[in-house]
Amino acid sequence: MASIQMNQFRGAFFTALLAVSSACTIPAAPPSNTISSPFRVQIQNASYPEVDNLFMNLLLAGGGDQHLYVGPVGVPTSDLMLDQGFLTRGSLHAVLGGEFSAIDNTVKMFMTDRGDPRATFSPTYACNPVTDALQLELRFVGKQNDVPGGWICVRPTYDDAHEFRYYPPGDTKNDPNKFCIKVTLVAVPATSSSSSSILSTSSASSTSSHPVTSSTATTSSTTKTSTSSSATSSASSAPPPYTDMTSRGFAFVGCAPEERTVQPPDNASRTLPVLYATDSMTNELCMSYCRSNGYSYAGTEYRRECWCGNSYAATRQPGTTRASLAGCASTCMGNTTQICGGSSWLSLYRACAVGAPCTNAQFT
Numbered sequence: 001m002a003s004i005q006m007n008q009f010r011g012a013f014f015t016a017l018l019a020v021s022s023a024c025t026i027p028a029a030p031p032s033n034t035i036s037s038p039f040r041v042q043i044q045n046a047s048y049p050e051v052d053n054l055f056m057n058l059l060l061a062g063g064g065d066q067h068l069y070v071g072p073v074g075v076p077t078s079d080l081m082l083d084q085g086f087l088t089r090g091s092l093h094a095v096l097g098g099e100f101s102a103i104d105n106t107v108k109m110f111m112t113d114r115g116d117p118r119a120t121f122s123p124t125y126a127c128n129p130v131t132d133a134l135q136l137e138l139r140f141v142g143k144q145n146d147v148p149g150g151w152i153c154v155r156p157t158y159d160d161a162h163e164f165r166y167y168p169p170g171d172t173k174n175d176p177n178k179f180c181i182k183v184t185l186v187a188v189p190a191t192s193s194s195s196s197s198i199l200s201t202s203s204a205s206s207t208s209s210h211p212v213t214s215s216t217a218t219t220s221s222t223t224k225t226s227t228s229s230s231a232t233s234s235a236s237s238a239p240p241p242y243t244d245m246t247s248r249g250f251a252f253v254g255c256a257p258e259e260r261t262v263q264p265p266d267n268a269s270r271t272l273p274v275l276y277a278t279d280s281m282t283n284e285l286c287m288s289y290c291r292s293n294g295y296s297y298a299g300t301e302y303r304r305e306c307w308c309g310n311s312y313a314a315t316r317q318p319g320t321t322r323a324s325l326a327g328c329a330s331t332c333m334g335n336t337t338q339i340c341g342g343s344s345w346l347s348l349y350r351a352c353a354v355g356a357p358c359t360n361a362q363f364t
């Protein structure tokens with residue numbers, strides 16, 4: 001009897017959520033730990049307005065993995081599901097591991113089809129602490145095959161983003177300069193305009209309209225180091241400030257903008273879609289990563305990021321004046337004599353065809 005009721009309930013519980021407009025009444029039956037209607041994940045912590053009510057976005061990483069970022073960084077996703085407490089998207093599931101940080105003893109939460117220990121959640125009805133609307137929270141239970149407890153937090157990373165991390169039980173460390181904020185994860189149904197009763201989309205658009213400066217990263221250099229191959233002391237004929245990569249088969253296109261507003265037509269999209277980031281980033285590393293993964297465009301950004309793709313929107317076409325290069329003035333973390341874009345600016349290169357001339361754009 002109980003299982004029949006549960007199955008009926010399972011199909012209907014998002015509907016139950018939507019039917020509730022203000023007063024919060026917790027349904028008597030608890031939700032199933034399998035949610036097979038697609039949802040997106042909202043994060044909440046009213047004490048931290050910079051992340052409160054924003055959504056979990058995905059960003060394609062190496063090997064088909066998806067890294068998890070707080071919007072507007074990354075790609076919005078509405079096709080998440082819960083499979084017996086595991087957060088899934090197609091064949092991928094959210095796991096805890098990798099990129100251990102000694103500053104706070106946290107590791108990354110990301111999505112992969114590999115066998116890393118998974119994040120385990122227990123869906124729980126609760127009343128939104130601010131609006132009192134009924135919501136379906138994904139309460140964090142713990143790391144699979146490990147001591148239960150701990151929580152999911154979001155930590156500032158480069159380029160004005162927050163990434164998802166696992167804060168283990170018993171941990172007391174947290175870096176005040178890169179504070180990992182404990183968040184409540186909420187499953188929001190993918191397909192309903194009436195879901196606004198349990199959302200606060202206005203905060204998403206108002207806090208993310210101009211993601212140019214990072215409040216936490218302080219290492220971005222503004223030194224304009226010329227690294228072009230033909231150095232000269234004359235100011236008027238000085239080479240434009242970018243790193244010449246033609247010997248590696250990549251021609252410099254220019255300094256391309258990232259216009260990451262969440263609204264159309266931009267939709268928080270990146271100029272190039274595929275990210276590879278490391279503290280040892282150089283232009284060589286980026287070009288070779290993008291080339292070996294079959295991409296024809298490569299760009300470095302914000303000292304440690306490498307972006308790859310096969311095309312970019314016309315609205316991201318860089319200028320051809322020297323002034324248009326101003327945003328790309330940050331040195332690469334892996335070689336500080338090179339330039340790796342800037343905050344929301346991409347040092348954009350294209351792969352030269354084999355045997356064809358490889359010529360950088362001209363800047364006037």
Ligand SMILES: *[C@@H]1O[C@H](CO)[C@@H](O)[C@H](O)[C@H]1NC(C)=O
Pocket residue numbers: 044045046047048180181182183184
């Ligand atoms: C908000 O974040 C702080 C710092 O991580 C944490 O102590 C607090 O419990 C969080 N609040 C909620 C509701 O998760």
Ligand SMILES: *[C@@H]1O[C@H](CO)[C@@H](O)[C@H](O)[C@H]1NC(C)=O
Pocket residue numbers: 264265266267269
């Ligand atoms: C952004 O989303 C709108 C619909 O909301 C769509 O028409 C438009 O093509 C999208 N733009 C991009 C760059 O994906």
Ligand SMILES: *[C@@H]1O[C@H](CO)[C@@H](O)[C@H](O)[C@H]1NC(C)=O
Pocket residue numbers: 227243335337338
């Ligand atoms: C750093 O970059 C410069 C300029 O591109 C290059 O000449 C030099 O070889 C690089 N250093 C290393 C250690 O790769």
